[in-house]
Amino acid sequence: MSEVKLVEETAKSGITILTEMPKISIKAEIIFHLFGFGITNSMIASAIVFLLTIFIAVYYKNQSTKTRKGNFYYLIKFFVKSTYDLFRSVLGEKTDVFFPLLFAFFFYILLQNWFGLLPGVGSLMIKVVEEHEEIFIPLLRGNNADLNTTLALAMISVFSIQFFSIKYLGIKKYLHKFFNFSDPISFFVGILDILSEFSKILSFAFRLFGNIFAGEVLLTIVAFLVPVLASFPFIGLEIFVGFVQALVFSMLTAVFISGAIVEHS
């Protein structure tokens, strides 16, 4: 019965009213194709946040040379300063070398997570034709709620850990960590170390994806169950979770880097 009403409503006014359980999609949906390459809704969101990040970075750079600085400059500076102090407690003297990468991780992931909570992200729908059938899909999707993004971030993180390890230890000592033929125990530990490098990618990717995607599902379900006011505390929780996950991602990278650039006896 409600199905029929729903369709009629759509035909008359062009606006669909959600009367049933919201559909949750675990993967990002394709909005349109560009040269045969599917552009998904999370990619559009990521492009927006990417431009925003560049804009803030350029703004910060310009403001830093002026004598009278804006309030926003000091807000960013507060973030930079406190994360710098935090990473300094992990990396010590070498913080300056790694700080650009770590802060880029932190700031980009933080903006992505918070962008995903803005009103309109996930609720603005667009009509697309898929296999001769019109369906409604969200125009924007929180980028870290897409496993592809978090996997890419995790791979950047883990590969840069390997890169810095080779740079600081030299290729010989780096390989010696994984292929140690001096005794059987070290040999098996080396094999386990190789596996743990790959599992780092998975754990980075699933931790971020799981937290953010679970948050989105939670917000959708709560808004469906109690439409008014009930989702407010959960939004507060998700803002906090987004911050903590950005911090955890960059902090873990810092901890792994600090472990990878020193030689273990």
Place this chain on the structure above:
Amino acid sequence: MSTEAMKLLSVAIAIAVGAIGPALGIGMIGSKAVEALGRNPEAESAIRTTMILALAFAEAIAIYALVVALILKFA
């Protein structure tokens, strides 16, 4: 038992069993952090940072179970 019922049951079991370990872990982390705070109140900020990091690790395990449950439910 129908396939649909089995699927729903597996979703429930996945998240319920998966939440036990992290719940115990988070409880331990919290209790130890409070203990440490009682012994050394000056180190509050350091304890808080470490605690939140450790909480995030413990929570991640529950999140893995949640991801599995969500995949079973929605995919």
